Structure formats: C-alpha cells, structure tokens
Amino acid sequence: MIEYLPLNKINGRFLSSYQESLNEIISGDNLILGNSVEKFEKLFSDYCGTNCCVGVNSGLDALTLILKSYVELGKLKKGDGVIVPTNTFIATALAVIHAGLKPLLVDPNPETYNLDLKDILAEINHAKAIIPVHLYGQLCDMGEILSVAKTQNILVIEDAAQAHGAENENGQKAGSFGHAAAFSFYPTKNLGCLGDGGAITTNDQELFEHILKIRNYGKNLDGNYSEIGFNSRLDSIQAAILSVKLKELDSDNEVRRKIAIRYCSEIINSKVKLPTIKNIKSHVFYAFVIKVENRPHFIEYLTAKEIGFNIHYPQLLKDEIILNNFVNKPSKSNSDFSANIISLPLHPLLPETDIKKIIDAVNSY
Ligand SMILES: Cc1ncc(COP(=O)(O)O)c(C=O)c1O
Numbered sequence: 192m193i194e195y196l197p198l199n200k201i202n203g204r205f206l207s208s209y210q211e212s213l214n215e216i217i218s219g220d221n222l223i224l225g226n227s228v229e230k231f232e233k234l235f236s237d238y239c240g241t242n243c244c245v246g247v248n249s250g251l252d253a254l255t256l257i258l259k260s261y262v263e264l265g266k267l268k269k270g271d272g273v274i275v276p277t278n279t280f281i282a283t284a285l286a287v288i289h290a291g292l293k294p295l296l297v298d299p300n301p302e303t304y305n306l307d308l309k310d311i312l313a314e315i316n317h318a319k320a321i322i323p324v325h326l327y328g329q330l331c332d333m334g335e336i337l338s339v340a341k342t343q344n345i346l347v348i349e350d351a352a353q354a355h356g357a358e359n360e361n362g363q364k365a366g367s368f369g370h371a372a373a374f375s376f377y378p379t380k381n382l383g384c385l386g387d388g389g390a391i392t393t394n395d396q397e398l399f400e401h402i403l404k405i406r407n408y409g410k411n412l413d414g415n416y417s418e419i420g421f422n423s424r425l426d427s428i429q430a431a432i433l434s435v436k437l438k439e440l441d442s443d444n445e446v447r448r449k450i451a452i453r454y455c456s457e458i459i460n461s462k463v464k465l466p467t468i469k470n471i472k473s474h475v476f477y478a479f480v481i482k483v484e485n486r487p488h489f490i491e492y493l494t495a496k497e498i499g500f501n502i503h504y505p506q507l508l509k510d511e512i513i514l515n516n517f518v519n520k521p522s523k524s525n526s527d528f529s530a531n532i533i534s535l536p537l538h539p540l541l542p543e544t545d546i547k548k549i550i551d552a553v554n555s556y
Contacts, residue, residue, distance in 0.1 A: 193545045195499030195536050198378055202385065204540075205435050209385075212431035222427055224407070231430040232390070234437055235374075238356075239366040241392040243399035246425025247406050250352040250375025253389040254286030254322070256423060257348055257371045260401045261320070262290055263418070266346060271319035276306050277507040277521065278529070279324040283350050284508050284518060286373075287322070294518040296509050301528050302467040304480070305331040310521070311339060317519070320346040325354035325365050327503065327534075328381065328447075328477035329468070333359065333368040346370045351392075353477035355382040356444045360470060366392040376433055381447070381475050382440050384429040443539040447476040450537050450546055454479060457550045464531075478503050479537040481553070486531055489556060496552045501534040 202209075216227055228246050236244035247253050261267040269291040275284050276299045284294040295314045300307035304326045311321060321340055323331035333349075340347045347369035351357075354365040355374060366372035376388035393399055401418070404410060409420025448471055455465050464482040468474050480503060483489040493500050507529050509520045535549055 192497040193499055193536055193548065195501050195534075196379055196538050197540065198383075200540050201383075201538065204439075205432075208435045209432055212435060213428065216427055216431055224424055225427060227427040227434075228425050228430040231425070231434045231437075234434055235390055236392055238437060238440075239364050239372075239392045241367050241372075242394045243392065243396065245391045245399060245402045245406060246430055247389045247391060247402075248423040248425065249387045250350075250373055250377065250389040251282040251286055252406075252421070252423040253373035253375070253391045254283065254348070254350060255289045256402050256405060256421070257373060257391055257393075257398070258286055258290035258292060258320075260398055260405065261346060261370075262292070263405075264397060264401060267292060267319055272314070272317040272519070274306070274311055274314050274318045274321040275508070275518075276322075276324055276326070277509045278304055278504065279326060279350065279508065280352070280504065281508065281511065281514075282352070282375075283322055283324055284514055288514075288517045292320075294508075294514070296518050296520050298507075298509075298521045299326070303329065303469065304466075305329060306336065308332070308335045308339065311336065313521075314519075315339060315343055315345075318343075318345055320348060322348050322350050323369070324350040324352075325357055327466070327480055328353050328357055328475035329466075330354060330357045330359060330365055330473040332469075337368060348372065352377075352389075353380065354475055355380065356440050357475045358472050360472070367394075370395055371398055376429065381444060381477055382433065382436055384432045384436075386426065386429055388425050388429040388433065390425065444475045446539040447537060448472075448474070450541055451476045451479055453546060454535065454537070454550065458553050460554050460556060462556060463553055476537050478534040480532050480534050482528060482531040483533055483556070484531070486533055489533060492556055493552065496548075498549055498552055499536050502532065503534050505529065 232244040349372035352375035371393035405420040409418030
C-alpha cells in the first residue's frame with residue numbers, strides 16, 4: 192500500500208533530536224511558554240523574514256487572534272466584510288466569523304485555485320480585509336493583491352497554513368507579505384508538530400504586542416490583565432519539535448518540488464488535468480492536486496492499485512450549509528471543480544518505486 196502521508200516515518204527521522212529536546216524541557220522549568228517557545232518564535236520569524244512571531248495553539252487560533260486584535264485595535268469594525276476564497280479549509284471562514292466579521296466568499300481561479308484579481312475586484316467595495324490563502328502550498332499573486340489592498344486602504348492577512356517556505360521570485364517568503372499571516376503546524380503540514388500548533392508572523396508591532404497578551408488570558412508583563420484574553424499558547428514541547436524540524440524544511444520542500452516536477456512531466460493522460468504552477472519556488476506542494484474525469488471511478492481504481500489519496504476539499508465553502516447564515520456568496524460561479532479534484536501522494540520520503548507506480552497508474556487510467 193502506498194500511504195498518502197506516512198507521518199510515523201516523517202517524524203521517525205527526528206526521534207533522537209526530539210528526545211534530546213524533550214529531556215531539556217523536562218529537566219528545565221518552562222513547561223508553558225519560556226525558552227522553548229521564544230527560541231522557535233525567533234527562528235520562525237527569521238525564517239519568514241518578519242520582525243515578529245507569536246506561537247499559538249492552532250492555525251484557526253492564529254487567524255482568529257489576528258482578526259480579533261484588528262477589531263480591538265480599531266482597524267476593523269464588527270460586521271466588516273473580509274474576502275475569503277471559497278476553496279479553502281473551513282477554518283479560514285470560521286476565524287472571520289469568530290471575530291464578528293463577515294466572510295465575503297469569492298471563487299478562486301480554477302487553474303491556480305488561488306484568489307484572482309478580477310474576483311477580488313468584484314467584492315472589493317464591500318471589504319475591509321482580504322485573506323489570500325496560499326492554497327496547496329502555492330503563493331497567491333501577492334504583488335497584485337497588495338497593490339489593490341493599498342489603493343483601497345484595506346488589510347491583507349495571509350493564510351499561510353499550507354505554504355511554509357513558499358517564496359516569490361525575489362526570495363520573499365509566505366508570511367511576510369501582508370499586515371500579518373497565520374500558520375498551522377497541524378501534523379500533516381510541511382512544517383508540522385506532534386499535535387496542534389500555530390503561529391502568527393507580522394511586522395506590525397502593535398498587533399504583535401496585542402496578540403502576545405490575548406494568547407495568554409490578556410495578561411500584561413506586569414502580571415495585570417488588560418484584555419479579555421484566551422488561552423492559546425503554543426505548547427513548549429511542540430515548539431521544541433518545530434525548532435528541530437524547521438532545519439529540514441527547505442530540503443524537504445526541495446524534494447517535494449522534484450517529485451512534483453516528475454509528476455508534471457511524466458503524467459500524460461487526457462483524462463487527467465495537472466496543476467498550473469506559476470513558478471516552482473513559489474510552490475511547496477503541501478498537496479499535489481489533479482482534476483480527473485469520473486472521480487468516483489478513479490478512486491476505485493486507485494484503491495484497487497493500493498495507492499492512497501486525499502481530497503482538498505470535498506466541498507467549496509459556498510456549499511457548506513452550516514455557513515449559510517454567516518457568509519455572502521459569489522453571484523456567479525466560475526469554479527465548480529470540487530467534484531473532480533483529487534490529491535496524489537507527495538511527501539519528502541516517497542520512494543522512487545512508489546513515484547514510478549503512481550505515475551504509471553495515473554497514466555493507465
Ligand atoms: C488553509 C488552512 N487554513 C487554516 C487551517 C487551520 O489550521 P489548524 O488545523 O492548525 O487550526 C488549515 C489547516 O488545517 C488550513 O489548511
């Protein structure tokens with residue numbers, strides 16, 4: 192069986208370093224926050240190229256705390272519209288709702304699956320913020336998004352949960368383009384920990400200081416409480432795991448790119464549409480998503496060949512009934528691809544024999 196993502200093997204590479212980090216934490220006295228979290232925050236902000244990073248409990252919390260903070264700091268008002276693509280994980284829209292804001296759902300470009308300027312422009316007059324999601328690991332066109340946001344004087348908050356290490360042609364990394372960015376370290380992510388974890392990167396000092404407080408009950412450095420806060424701290428053990436894994440992120444992403452390049456050049460089948468890749472460095476292939484004719488049949492076919500797969504995502508957010516009362520939906524659809532997409536196995540430990548089997552299987556479908 193070719194597993195979609197063998198997390199035990201991915202983490203197995205780091206066991207002795209994990210053990211060392213764990214020993215340090217157990218023998219020290221900072222089980223919550225302290226050195227381990229501060230060390231990772233510094234490493235990760237340096238990696239992304241931002242001045243600040245705050246470790247939090249999850250990607251959902253990272254997005255929610257950014258948006259809530261901007262409401263509390265007076266940069267957004269309750270009920271303001273926030274542009275969110277319809278093809279993303281539900282967390283992107285939930286964060287907007289939790290912050291008392293209104294998701295304005297916009298169809299993504301059906302080729303890149305990312306937000307497109309013309310679709311943003313259709314909603315721009317109702318929006319006070321945009322959340323570009325670097326979906327599947329591919330950077331959105333941040334140049335055009337930032338320039339339209341600047342003209343309208345609205346906030347840009349990157350959802351970089353799937354794009355750790357993706358960079359543009361100038362080497363600028365995901366998480367450093369907008370006013371702030373949210374990352375998830377959910378175990379399946381390119382940089383994943385051994386449980387839940389997330390982070391916010393930003394150059395906005397005021398936002399940074401606010402989130403430092405509200406992730407920890409609203410507590411000031413002097414021990415008093417000045418905000419109605421949360422408990423959303425990145426766990427010290429997870430931070431230590433992430434510091435170990437961050438060292439391998441670039442080389443892992445490079446392996447992912449090499450496999451993606453092979454899929455793109457060797458998968459040739461008129462029933463299969465390959466992803467559109469704008470610039471190889473701008474993609475870190477969290478998911479390699481193809482479109483296939485007759486997906487139910489393709490799933491049976493892969494299953495018979497013992498090849499794992501995933502679907503990102505089975506349903507567009509505009510079709511999620513639970514969101515009906517909370518969102519504005521796009522008026523006309525240009526992207527009903529959710530019935531055809533399927534993600535093939537792609538990870539840094541995928542052996543050559545499996546790559547070949549996957550390519551052969553897709554070609555003979
Ligand atoms: C695009 C996107 N946004 C947000 C999240 C939420 O992250 P988490 O699961 O850590 O809350 C995820 C991951 O699951 C995601 O893929």
